[in-house]
Amino acid sequence: MQETHDSSQNINVGRDLTLTGSTLNLGEISGSVTNTINQLPDGGDGDRPP
Structure with a gap:
């Protein structure tokens, strides 16, 4: 008999x-x-992706 632990x-x-x-x-x-922690790079327009 095999015993399992949940x-x-x-x-x-x-x-x-x-x-x-x-x-x-x-x-x-x-x-x-x-x-x-994923951090956006400094600079650029914060409203648009690079």
Whole structure:
């Protein structure tokens, strides 16, 4: 007999969820995690893409 372990999580908010300046931890993270911020270059017209 093979035993399985289900570690999935079910989150039901029911309405809109807004997190500002908060940390939401849904469990263990494995592997490499990076945060990336895409920033527009300085100069040029801010209303038009380069």
